[in-house]
Amino acid sequence: MLLVTCAMLAFAGNSILCRLALAEGFIDAGSFTLIRLVSGAVTLVLLTLAMYSKASYSPSNWHKSDLLGALMLLGYAAAFSFSYINITTGTGALILFASVQFTMIGYHLFSGNKLQFWECIGLGLSLSGFGYLLVPHATRPDLLAAALMAIAGICWAAFTILGKSFSERPAMVTMGMSFALATLLGGLIAAVSFPYLAAAASLSYRGVILAVTSGAVASGIGYAIWYAVLPALSILKASVVQLSVPALASIAGWIVLSEKITISTAIATTLILGGIALVFAARSNQ
Numbered sequence: 001m002l003l004v005t006c007a008m009l010a011f012a013g014n015s016i017l018c019r020l021a022l023a024e025g026f027i028d029a030g031s032f033t034l035i036r037l038v039s040g041a042v043t044l045v046l047l048t049l050a051m052y053s054k055a056s057y058s059p060s061n062w063h064k065s066d067l068l069g070a071l072m073l074l075g076y077a078a079a080f081s082f083s084y085i086n087i088t089t090g091t092g093a094l095i096l097f098a099s100v101q102f103t104m105i106g107y108h109l110f111s112g113n114k115l116q117f118w119e120c121i122g123l124g125l126s127l128s129g130f131g132y133l134l135v136p137h138a139t140r141p142d143l144l145a146a147a148l149m150a151i152a153g154i155c156w157a158a159f160t161i162l163g164k165s166f167s168e169r170p171a172m173v174t175m176g177m178s179f180a181l182a183t184l185l186g187g188l189i190a191a192v193s194f195p196y197l198a199a200a201a202s203l204s205y206r207g208v209i210l211a212v213t214s215g216a217v218a219s220g221i222g223y224a225i226w227y228a229v230l231p232a233l234s235i236l237k238a239s240v241v242q243l244s245v246p247a248l249a250s251i252a253g254w255i256v257l258s259e260k261i262t263i264s265t266a267i268a269t270t271l272i273l274g275g276i277a278l279v280f281a282a283r284s285n286q
Contacts, residue, residue, distance in 0.1 A: 003229040010222025012248035017214040027207025029081040039215025044176035070181035076155035083148035090250025099153025122278030129271025
């Protein structure tokens with residue numbers, strides 16, 4: 001439980017670190033993304049080399065789908081950062097994790113499975129919560145930011161699904177490879193678009209520290225802890241426990257950035273997370 005708590009705090013930490021860095025103007029979203037990926041790659045590679053004596057990052061151990069996984073990881077990291085320019089911490093985390101779960105459920109259906117009655121009820125509740133969150137009212141999030149965060153969630157779910165195909169090697173090794181390759185791809189994109197990035201770049205030592213902390217601690221060490229404890233959890237527990245992250249992120253946003261937790265956001269959160277929890281509870285009884 002202690003390890004699970006640390007992992008969930010790390011996941012919520014990514015949201016608050018990114019939002020803090022961008023909301024206060026300490027760094028631009030592109031630089032935050034690249035620094036986060038580099039820091040995460042270095043941390044995960046060092047951890048896996050220390051923990052797994054047979055871990056190898058030589059080109060002979062790479063698979064073709066590693067490239068697709070790295071693209072999904074890069075898409076997640078970039079969309080995540082650019083979304084947090086104009087969305088609150090808790091709302092961003094809610095859309096991110098709900099999008100991940102919706103995508104995983106969609107993949108479940110695409111694979112030939114069917115939803116049972118209570119799963120349909122749960123999915124309907126979650127979708128109604130999303131609709132309520134996005135309808136025009138005073139607390140509706142920026143639609144572009146919400147769309148970017150939804151894309152981040154879809155990319156992360158796709159990355160997770162791709163990672164499951166490498167059962168012959170530890171998940172952390174796959175994660176390290178993906179971070180390293182995503183960093184290379186991000187570096188190439190940065191090099192090609194250097195004139196624009198140089199003009200848009202906004203760096204401060206605080207922004208760099210926040211990005212490194214997000215990559216090395218909240219991402220690298222956080223993912224390492226999560227994948228270490230994951231084998232001890234059922235699919236239901238692993239899925240439901242992650243629903244605590246939006247609540248943790250909302251509390252952190254309220255404490256650190258004085259972001260309001262409105263009644264509308266609380267209602268949407270209850271509907272979305274409650275519906276997803278119902279889907280997994282119903283699935284566990286099949």
